[in-house]
Structures are given as structure tokens and as C-alpha cells.
Amino acid sequence: MKRFIGFIKKEFYHIFRDKRSLFILFGMPIAQILLFGFAITNEINNVDIAILDHSNDVETQKIINKIKSSPYFNVENQIQSEREIESEFKKGKVKAVLIFEPDFSKNLVTKKVAVIQAVTDATEPNVANTIANYTAAVIQNYQLQKKQATISQVKVDVQSRMFYNPELKSVFNFVPGVMTVILMLVSAMMTSISITREKELGTMEILLVSPLKPFQVIVGKVFPYIFLSIINAIVILLLGYFVFKMPINGSLFLLMFESILFIISALSLGILISTISDSQQTAMMLSLMGLMLPVIILSGFIFPINSMPMPMQIISNIIPAKWFIIIVKAIMLKGVGIQYIWKETLVLIGMTVFFIALSIKKYKIRLE
Amino acid sequence: MEKEKIIAVKNLTKKFGDFAAVDDISFDVYKGEIFGFLGANGAGKTTAMKMLIGISSPTTGDATVAGFDLHSQSEMVKKNIGYMSQKFSMYDDLTVKENIIFFGGIYGLSRAKIKTKIASLVKELQIEDIINSLVGSLPLGWKQKLSFSVALLHDPQIVFLDEPTGGVDPITRRQFWEMIYTQAFKGTTIFVTTHYMDEAEYCDRVSIMVAGKIEALDTPKKLKEQFKVDSMNDVFLKLARNIE
Amino acid sequence: MSIKVQNISKSYKTAKAVKNVSFEVNRGELFGLIGPDGAGKTTLFRILTTLLIANEGRASVMGFDVVKDYKAIRNSVGYMPGKFSLYQDLTVEENLTFFATIFGTTIQENYDLIKDIYIQIAPFKNRRAGALSGGMKQKLALCCALIHAPKVLFLDEPTTGVDPISRKEFWEMLKRLQQKDITILVSTPYMDEASLCDRIALIQDGQVLKIDSPENIIKNYNKIIYDVATKDTHALIHDLKNYPSQYSVNAFGEYIHYIDKESDFNTKELQKYLQNKKHINIEIKQAQITIEDVFMDL
Numbered sequence: 001m002k003r004f005i006g007f008i009k010k011e012f013y014h015i016f017r018d019k020r021s022l023f024i025l026f027g028m029p030i031a032q033i034l035l036f037g038f039a040i041t042n043e044i045n046n047v048d049i050a051i052l053d054h055s056n057d058v059e060t061q062k063i064i065n066k067i068k069s070s071p072y073f074n075v076e077n078q079i080q081s082e083r084e085i086e087s088e089f090k091k092g093k094v095k096a097v098l099i100f101e102p103d104f105s106k107n108l109v110t111k112k113v114a115v116i117q118a119v120t121d122a123t124e125p126n127v128a129n130t131i132a133n134y135t136a137a138v139i140q141n142y143q144l145q146k147k148q149a150t151i152s153q154v155k156v157d158v159q160s161r162m163f164y165n166p167e168l169k170s171v172f173n174f175v176p177g178v179m180t181v182i183l184m185l186v187s188a189m190m191t192s193i194s195i196t197r198e199k200e201l202g203t204m205e206i207l208l209v210s211p212l213k214p215f216q217v218i219v220g221k222v223f224p225y226i227f228l229s230i231i232n233a234i235v236i237l238l239l240g241y242f243v244f245k246m247p248i249n250g251s252l253f254l255l256m257f258e259s260i261l262f263i264i265s266a267l268s269l270g271i272l273i274s275t276i277s278d279s280q281q282t283a284m285m286l287s288l289m290g291l292m293l294p295v296i297i298l299s300g301f302i303f304p305i306n307s308m309p310m311p312m313q314i315i316s317n318i319i320p321a322k323w324f325i326i327i328v329k330a331i332m333l334k335g336v337g338i339q340y341i342w343k344e345t346l347v348l349i350g351m352t353v354f355f356i357a358l359s360i361k362k363y364k365i366r367l368e
Numbered sequence: 369m370e371k372e373k374i375i376a377v378k379n380l381t382k383k384f385g386d387f388a389a390v391d392d393i394s395f396d397v398y399k400g401e402i403f404g405f406l407g408a409n410g411a412g413k414t415t416a417m418k419m420l421i422g423i424s425s426p427t428t429g430d431a432t433v434a435g436f437d438l439h440s441q442s443e444m445v446k447k448n449i450g451y452m453s454q455k456f457s458m459y460d461d462l463t464v465k466e467n468i469i470f471f472g473g474i475y476g477l478s479r480a481k482i483k484t485k486i487a488s489l490v491k492e493l494q495i496e497d498i499i500n501s502l503v504g505s506l507p508l509g510w511k512q513k514l515s516f517s518v519a520l521l522h523d524p525q526i527v528f529l530d531e532p533t534g535g536v537d538p539i540t541r542r543q544f545w546e547m548i549y550t551q552a553f554k555g556t557t558i559f560v561t562t563h564y565m566d567e568a569e570y571c572d573r574v575s576i577m578v579a580g581k582i583e584a585l586d587t588p589k590k591l592k593e594q595f596k597v598d599s600m601n602d603v604f605l606k607l608a609r610n611i612e
Numbered sequence: 613m614s615i616k617v618q619n620i621s622k623s624y625k626t627a628k629a630v631k632n633v634s635f636e637v638n639r640g641e642l643f644g645l646i647g648p649d650g651a652g653k654t655t656l657f658r659i660l661t662t663l664l665i666a667n668e669g670r671a672s673v674m675g676f677d678v679v680k681d682y683k684a685i686r687n688s689v690g691y692m693p694g695k696f697s698l699y700q701d702l703t704v705e706e707n708l709t710f711f712a713t714i715f716g717t718t719i720q721e722n723y724d725l726i727k728d729i730y731i732q733i734a735p736f737k738n739r740r741a742g743a744l745s746g747g748m749k750q751k752l753a754l755c756c757a758l759i760h761a762p763k764v765l766f767l768d769e770p771t772t773g774v775d776p777i778s779r780k781e782f783w784e785m786l787k788r789l790q791q792k793d794i795t796i797l798v799s800t801p802y803m804d805e806a807s808l809c810d811r812i813a814l815i816q817d818g819q820v821l822k823i824d825s826p827e828n829i830i831k832n833y834n835k836i837i838y839d840v841a842t843k844d845t846h847a848l849i850h851d852l853k854n855y856p857s858q859y860s861v862n863a864f865g866e867y868i869h870y871i872d873k874e875s876d877f878n879t880k881e882l883q884k885y886l887q888n889k890k891h892i893n894i895e896i897k898q899a900q901i902t903i904e905d906v907f908m909d910l
Contacts (some may be wrong), residue, residue: 006713010702017701202697206756209661209691213713365682367663408775410745505626508649516811534773535801536905537648537816540864547845563777564802569865570845588866600775601804608777 005213007220014194015224021190029182029232031179033239047131052085055094055104063116066142067098074136096120096131121350152237175240176328179233180321182257184266184295186229189287191222196283199274203328205367214365222267228254229263249335253319255328258341261348262324266291268355269320275362295321320351371398374526374557375420380429389415391580392429399525402558404568404588405609407577408608413561414530414578420559421528422446425544434525447475450519450527455535457515460504464495464514467503475522482521489517498514509540516547520556527551529560533567545570565601574600576607583607613676614639614764616658620669622655628657631818632669637797637811643791644809645799646764652818653799654694657768659689660797660872673764690762694769696753700742702732704752706819707741708759715760725792726755729785747778753787763790767798771805783808803904816906821910830901835859838879839867841897846893851889855882862908869899871909 015021051067053060068075076094079085085097099117101107118135187200195218196365207217233256240246248255269291277283296302298312299321304312316322323344330344332337338345375397384392390412397403407413418424420433431438434448458467465486472482490496493513495550502513512532519527529548533541546568552558552572560571568574568588575585584591584607588600595603613649615637622630630652637643645653658664662682670677676684682845700751708730712719732750736744741752750770757765767786783805786796798809806812807826813831814821832863835876842848845868852861852870859871870882879896886894899905 003714003716006710009709010699010706013702013706014699020876038872201699202693202695203699205661205663205699206691206711207657207714208663209686209689210711211687211716212712366665368665408777409747409773411775531773535649537651537801538803538862538908540648545863546849551850555845563773563775566804566863566865570863584696604776605780 004216004220007212007216008223009226011194011221015228021193024190025103025186025228025232026235028158029178029236030186032178032182033175033236033243036178046074047072047096048074048076048083048094050088050097051075051077051129052079052099053098054081054099054102059103059105059108060100063100063142064137067135067138070134070138070262072138081262088242098135135142156368173182174301175236175244175246176325177299178331179236179240179259179328180262180299180301180324181292181295182232184237184321185287186232187225187266188270188273188291189284190275191225191267192273192283192287193280194225195221195271195274196277196280200279208365208367214363215360218359218363222271225267225270226260228265230260233259233263246332248332249262250331251337255331256337258327258331258345258348260323261345261352262320265320265348265352265355268352268359271359272355273361275364294319298322303327320348323348323351369562371557373397374399374435375403375431375433376557377431378429380419380426380431382412382419382424383427388580390419390426393577393580393582395452395575395582395585397487397526397559399555400552400555402570403551404571404574405559406568406574407561408602411577412425412580414527416428417528417530417559417561420467421449421451431471447522448525450522450524451530452515452519452527452532453530454532457511458503458518460521461502462583463502464499464506465563467514468518470520472521477522485521493517507540509536512536512540512544513547516544520551524556526557529558531557531561531563533562541567565604568600575602578608613637614641615643615671615673615797616699617656617660618669620656620659620666620671622659622664622666624651624716628885629818630659632670633815633818633820635813635820635823637795639795640790642786642796642798642808642810644812645797645815646801646803646806646809646812646907647799647815649803650817651815653815655818656815657691657693657799658765661689661766662686666748666866681686687761690757690760690765692753692757692765692767692770694772696746696749698749698753698756699768701740704735704744704757707752708755711756712759719767720758722759722761725761725789726758729758730755747781750774750778750782751785754782758789762794764795764797765793766822767796769799769801771800772804778843779805781796803902803907806903810830812903814903814910816907816910818850820894822906826903829903829906833901836873836877837901837905838870838871838872839884839895839897840882840886841867841893841895843887843893844891847889848891850884851891853885855885858910864899864902864904864907867895867899869905870896892898 015340051064064075067073077088079088079097088094088097097119099119101115101117104114116135116139118131120131147341198207203325206215237248241248270287273286273290277286298316298319300316301321305316306320308316326342327341327348330341375471377396378394380390384440392493393416394600405413405417420431421425421437422433422438422445426438433445436448438445459470462470463548467484468489469482472485477485490499495508498506500508503514506514516529517573527528533544538545547559548558562568570577571588573585573587573589575582578584584603586594589601591597595606597603599605613636617635620630620633621628633652633656645656647653655664659666660671662678662685662867665679668788670676673685673689678685684751699710703708708719727750728732733748734756736748741749743888744752754770754874757767770783774782779802809826811825812829813821813823840848840852845863848868849863851859852858857873857877859873862869883894883896
């Protein structure tokens with residue numbers, strides 16, 4: 001045990017003395033969260049939408065004409081009832097449906113508030129968000145033009161309806177995604193780099209020719225990163241919660257348990273990478289290309305899985321991150337307990353056990 | 369007869385913070401001589417050499433190398449010197465020929481010139497068999513000989529050799545020194561560092577650096593007389609011990 | 613017998629690194645593997661420290677087989693790989709403490725063993741290992757390899773790239789360690805260090821050329837070597853190489869080592885030949901044979 005503690009102490013010296021790894025560890029999560037949260041805007045043009053006008057009066061007609069003439073939207077269809085909304089989405093032609101409430105013009109005059117709902121395809125929250133903003137802009141513009149005439153204090157609320165993301169905040173989608181990416185980055189890349197660094201330096205030779213068992217060396221190398229990854233997960237959740245008002249509806253305990261599970265699976269991937277690479281550079285490339293890209297592209301973080309071609313959807317099943325993102329979203333947004341996500345959790349446990357077994361099997365007790 | 373100075377160093381100093389790695393050194397190197405630049409690890413040899421080849425600028429002091437001022441004309445200095453270090457010599461994943469073409473290219477040699485250079489190198493070093501082999505597959509001794517030739521591709525006036533023979537077998541080491549002699553005979557100035565004290569004997573003049581200063585500079589023979597010992601190894605030991 | 617190597621061969625993908633090597637090292641002996649880079653020294657060290665498995669042959673350290681009993685060997689030997697494998701970002705003291713803990717010991721417990729060496733680096737104990745000079749790194753690496761009081765010490769090129777003073781001090785340290793009943797296997801490309809070992813194996817291209825004590829190797833060398841010097845060394849080498857009965861011509865410090873093919877070689881004739889070639893200050897005398905001479909003639 002004393003040996004083990006000595007080993008871990010040494011690992012922490014390495015981490016805290018290397019400015020680069022410190023930056024990756026603590027700078028990156030914060031930068032990424034802020035980047036995704038604030039800076040991502042998707043320009044849109046010619047988005048196909050449908051319009052459901054319950055009010056059907058002069059005012060709404062004017063607004064609809066305004067929307068039609070804007071470069072952002074292409075009004076594909078005017079539908080007659082709520083029931084048609086789902087079929088419109090299923091056809092996949094439109095990205096959003098704008099719904100004018102009954103008595104729109106009347107409300108505008110009497111209540112000084114009238115409501116337009118924007119129902120958007122929940123699989124693309126950032127697009128939905130942008131559509132909502134643009135709609136608001138178009139209507140505000142309309143308001144401004146009308147201003148000198150009669151009404152002066154009118155507000156038009158654009159509401160959006162999305163089942164699990166009622167406030168249409170894309171950041172809710174990004175927080176779990178960024179958390180996944182960061183945990184993968186820190187756990188897999190940093191461990192694989194720190195193990196291969198010992199190989200490059202030649203210190204691995206000394207460690208091998210010592211009473212330390214290979215198992216102890218590996219656990220000693222990854223332990224600090226488990227610890228740091230947990231801290232990272234907490235930092236990300238705090239940022240999400242306080243800066244972006246991301247709710248945590250489910251059990252915090254369950255969330256941490258699932259995070260640790262994911263961290264361990266990422267760490268075993270890192271060990272696996274270190275067994276097949278001889279230099280820090282190779283380890284870095286393998287982690288970036290082999291782990292980060294799939295996590296970003298195939299996990300459903302940025303591109304919705306159900307809009308991917310079938311082969312990609314199938315491949316996405318072997319990405320641990322996909323399951324983790326599903327789990328995190330379920331816990332944070334839906335607030336569900338283990339009874340709803342036990343399948344995903346089992347998949348993740350299975351993968352973790354597999355990777356650990358593989359990396360132990362692959363780990364060499366000699367140099368070749 | 370006044371010998372032509374090719375390197376003139378005056379009060380050269382390099383400081384890292386408070387620590388003077390090179391502490392006010394002055395010396396001259398004459399054209400065509402083999403100048404041995406010795407010193408213990410950490411004595412400041414590498415720092416001094418880096419300044420002379422123009423990749424590190426002095427804190428204070430002046431130097432001219434191949435007639436160019438180190439401060440204002442470091443690009444001209446680089447053009448007129450050759451450099452070979454033990455660590456980096458040639459690209460392991462290129463063939464001998466590709467390496468020569470590459471290094472010839474970065475020194476601005478014309479295609480025709482590179483072609484004749486390759487032809488003459490093949491003849492001189494008898495390397496027909498290995499000209500198309502990857503450098504990485506060659507024994508260390510060959511690599512060192514080849515990288516010396518590459519350092520000379522652009523006919524520099526001075527060539528700086530940083531521990532060129534480290535780890536090389538005794539026979540190749542001597543062949544290497546014969547190449548150095550031949551080159552010096554042709555008029556190229558050789559500035560060489562080494563840890564082999566017998567090689568210090570092969571130099572025309574030797575300087576020994578201790579703790580950032582040049583503590584001795586003369587021909588090997590005179591240095592041995594001065595310190596009343598039989599070999600350069602003893603000169604070195606005596607000098608460094610006295611200082612400590 | 614501390615180390616026993618029997619007919620060891622080892623190939624890598626492209627090349628055969630070690631070819632049928634056998635030697636034995638006695639307990640308490642300072643045994644040197646002498647040869648240039650690429651001779652196969654490091655491969656042999658890695659086989660003996662259980663890091664590599666040989667393709668052919670057997671080897672044992674302190675009676676333990678290097679393949680079967682690798683755990684026992686790892687528990688009891690000290691190993692200093694080439695390149696002074698230390699943690700550059702850890703201080704001198706942290707490095708030493710770390711290696712002590714992983715071997716389940718403390719600096720205090722075996723301080724006697726490393727005292728002589730550690731005293732020299734103690735003033736820098738709070739400096740990062742990366743900022744040490746070559747000689748200091750070497751001493752620290754030796755301390756780290758010794759901290760668990762091993763019975764057998766493997767030192768792979770401990771003096772490469774280190775200046776002559778540090779090299780000399782290092783060998784003095786090894787001699788003292790030997791007094792403490794530690795068997796030492798050391799490799800070096802510097803031929804002049806060979807004479808400091810009890811016995812040596814001269815090795816080149818993966819083959820052992822000769823095994824004996826340095827004294828015997830020199831004593832058994834049957835050719836006569838002459839020191840030759842004139843004012844112009846470069847021309848001298850050239851002219852000696854053109855002397856009809858020359859066997860070998862090698863520069864050795866201030867002299868040229870000359871060996872003649874003929875048993876009735878007469879220095880006067882050579883003197884005359886050199887005079888005719890316009891050499892001045894001619895000096896010819898019988899030379900001290902060194903290990904390097906023998907090595908070059910193998």
C-alpha cells in the first residue's frame with residue numbers, strides 16, 4: 001500500500017508540474033462548455049416551415065406574408081389542425097411549425113400580448129433555437145413598422161414546444177455532450193500519454209524491473225485521473241447548473257455513479273491505446289482519431305443519431321459515449337431513475353468490463 | 369606571418385537569469401585549423417557553440433564567424449558554416465540520396481551541383497551500394513560519416529562538429545578523423561567538441577572550458593608541458609580538479 | 613556464479629542483434645561489456661533484466677532463470693538503463709524517494725550504500741532532475757538503482773555522453789560498490805574504461821569476440837605495436853599506409869600506432885622511408901598495447 005501511495009504521489013507531481021496537462025485538465029472543460037454554450041450559432045437560410053393559423057385574420061396574414069418574404073423561411077404548407085403537425089414532421093419536409101393562437105389580433109389589442117408557438121423538431125435543438133429567434137426577429141420587425149400607427153406596447157412571445165427540452169436550449173444538449181467529450185479526453189488521452197511517456201523516457205524499464213506488479217503500475221497511473229475526471233465532471237455540472245441553468249432533475253448520486261462507470265471505461269481504453277503505442281505522439285493521435293472523433297461524430301452529441309444513415313447508426317452502438325449521453329440526458333432532463341436506464345447502464349458496464357479485460361490481456365510485462 | 373582569423377570571439381557572455389553559462393570568453397580560431405573545444409558536461413560548451421552557429425544570441429560581447437558579425441549578420445553566418453550534431457544528423461526515413469538532395473536544396477545548391485556532389489561523394493566514400501538505402505538502416509558509423517559529408521555540401525568555410533564520434537566503434541572513429549584531416553587540409557576550418565581525450569590530441573589547438581570560462585587554450589603538446597603531464601586526459605582532469 | 617549466459621541469440625524484425633553469446637560473471641565481479649553502439653549490449657541487458665525474451669539460449673541471474681523466474685529477478689537486481697531514466701520533472705530527492713518506495717524501502721534504510729554518491733548531489737536535492745548536468749544525472753540514476761541494496765547491478769552505458777571527470781569518478785564509485793559484495797555488469801563504448809573492469813567481453817555486431825581480464829587480453833596480444841610521430845600527422849598517416857609491409861595504421865592520441873606484417877621489421881628502415889618522404893622530428897618507439905588496439909585487430 002505504501003508503494004501504491006508513493007506511486008500516486010509521483011503521478012500528481014507529474015500532473016501539477018506540467019502546464020500543458022494542467023491546461024487540458026482544467027482549462028479545456030471550462031473553455032468547451034463556454035464555447036458551446038455561448039458561441040455556437042447556426043446561420044440558417046430557407047428553412048422549410050409549416051404554418052397553422054388558428055386566428056386567420058388580417059394581422060396574422062400580414063405577419064405570415066412577412067415571414068414568407070423573409071430569406072430565412074420557406075413556407076412549405078399551411079395546415080389546418082394540430083393533428084397534422086406530427087405527420088408534417090414525419091414526412092421530414094419541415095423543420096418547424098408556427099402556430100398562431102386563436103384570436104391573435106384581438107389578444108394583441110386587448111391583452112397587449114399575443115402568442116405564436118414554434119414547434120420544432122426536437123432532434124435538432126440548435127436549429128430550433130435559431131428558428132425561434134428568427135421568427136421573433138421577423139415579428140419584431142413587423143411590430144416596429146407598425147409602431148407609428150396605433151399599438152405601441154405589444155409583445156409577441158415566441159414559444160416553442162419540445163417535449164424534454166421545453167425551453168429550447170441547445171446548451172441542454174451540449175452539457176451532457178461536452179461532459180462526455182471531456183471525460184473521454186481526460187481519461188483516455190491523458191492516461192495513454194502518461195503511460196507512453198514513461199516508455200519514452202525509459203523509466204518504464206525500471207518500473208518493470210522492480211517488485212511492482214504490472215497491475216499496480218497501471219492502477220497507480222490511472223488512479224489520479226479517475227480522481228481528476230470526477231472533479232471535472234463536477235465542474236462541468238456546476239457550470240451547466242449555475243451558468244446555463246441546466247436542470248438536474250434526477251438523482252445526483254445515480255449521475256455520479258454513471259459518470260464514474262464511464263470514466264473507468266474511458267481509462268481502460270486509454271490503457272489499451274498505451275499498450276499499442278510507443279510514443280506520446282502516437283498515443284495522442286490514436287486518442288484523438290480513434291476516440292475523440294467517434295465521440296464527437298457518432299455519439300449523438302452533435303449529429304442526431306436517428307438522422308444518420310443506417311450503417312452509422314449501427315456503428316454508433318459500439319461507442320460507449322452514445323450510451324453515456326443517453327443516460328446523462330435521461331437523468332438530468334427527464335429525471336428518471338435506474339429503472340428506465342438499466343439497459344443502457346448494463347451496456348456500459350459490459351463495455352467497461354470488456355475493455356478492462358482486453359487491456360489487462362494486452363498489457364506487456366516485458367518490452368515486446 | 370599573421371594567420372587569418374576565421375572566428376574571433378570577444379568577451380562573449382550568455383546569461384540565463386543570474387547564471388552565466390558562458391562567462392566572458394575570448395578566443396580566435398585560425399583558418400584551416402582543427403580547433404578542439406573541450407569541457408565537462410555543463411561547462412558551457414554547447415551554449416557557446418549555439419551562439420557561434422547563430423541559433424542563440426549572446427547576452428553581451430561580440431563575435432565574428434567567417435567574417436560576419438554574430439549580432440547583425442547571423443543569417444550570413446548560417447550560410448557560411450556547416451553543422452553536424454550527434455543528436456540530429458540525417459532523416460532516418462529518407463534514403464542517403466534523398467537526404468543529400470534535401471540538404472543540398474535547403475542550402476540553395478542547384479540541381480546540377482547536387483548531382484555532381486552526389487557523384488563525387490559516391491566515389492569518395494564508396495557508397496554505391498547504400499546510396500538508395502534508408503539512412504535508418506545504416507550502422508551508426510556510416511551515418512556519422514555521411515552527415516559530415518552533408519554538413520560540407522555547401523562548401524562552408526567552417527564546420528562545427530558537436531561530439532561527432534560518440535559511441536562509434538574505434539575503427540570508424542579513426543576513419544572519421546581521417547575525413548576531418550582531409551577536409552582541414554583542403555582549407556576548411558574544423559571546430560569540434562568531443563569526450564574522447566585521445567581525439568583532443570588530433571586537434572591543432574585545444575581550448576578547455578570550465579564553469580563558463582576558457583581555462584586553457586594551446587596546442588596539445590604545449591598544454592601537456594604546461595601541466596607537466598603525459599596525456600590530454602590528465603590535462604583535463606588536473607584542470608577541472610583544480611578549479612573545483 | 614552470479615550471471616550465466618548460455619548461447620543467447622536475439623533477432624528483431626530486420627536484424628540479428630545478439631548472436632550466440634555466452635559468458636559468466638562471478639559473484640562480486642566487475643564485468644564489462646565493451647563495444648560500440650549497435651553491438652547488442654543493450655539487448656543483452658534487457659534479456660538479463662527480464663525485459664526481453666531471447667530467441668535461443670538460456671540465461672540466469674543469481675540462479676534464477678530470466679524467463680521462468682522473472683519475478684524473483686525483478687525483486688532483487690538494480691538496473692540503470694541507458695539515457696539515465698529519471699523523472700525529469702521530479703526533484704533529485706523526489707526521484708530517490710519514489711524509487712525507494714516502489715522497492716518497499718526508504719532512503720534511510722540503505723543510506724550507507726549510497727552515501728558516498730548521494731553526498732555529491734545532495735546540495736542539489738531540490739533541483740529538478742531535468743536541470744542537472746550529465747554527470748549529476750548519472751550519479752542520481754546510480755543512487756536510484758542502488759536504493760534497494762541489490763545484489764546484482766546492471767548498468768547500461770552509464771558513462772556515455774558524460775565528461776571524463778565524471779566518468780573517472782563514476783568508476784571509482786563502482787570500485788567501492790564492488791567492495792560491498794555487489795556483482796556489477798556494466799557496458800561501455802569507451803575502450804579506455806575496459807582496463808578498470810575485472811574481466812571484460814569485447815563485443816561487436818552481436819558477437820562476443822573475446823572474454824578475459826584486460827591484463828590477459830593485452831598480455832596475449834602477439835603483435836608488436838610502434839608509436840610513430842612526426843611533425844605532420846596527417847601526411848604521416850598517409851605515408852605509413854603506403855609503406856609496403858604495413859599491417860595497420862591507427863591514430864592514437866599524439867602517436868600513430870603502427871603494426872608491421874613482417875617479423876623481422878626494422879625501425880631503421882621505416883625511419884629512412886619517412887625521412888625520404890620529408891618528415892621531420894621523426895619518433896619511433898615501441899608502444900603500450902591498449903584494449904582498443906586489440907579490439908581493432910579482432
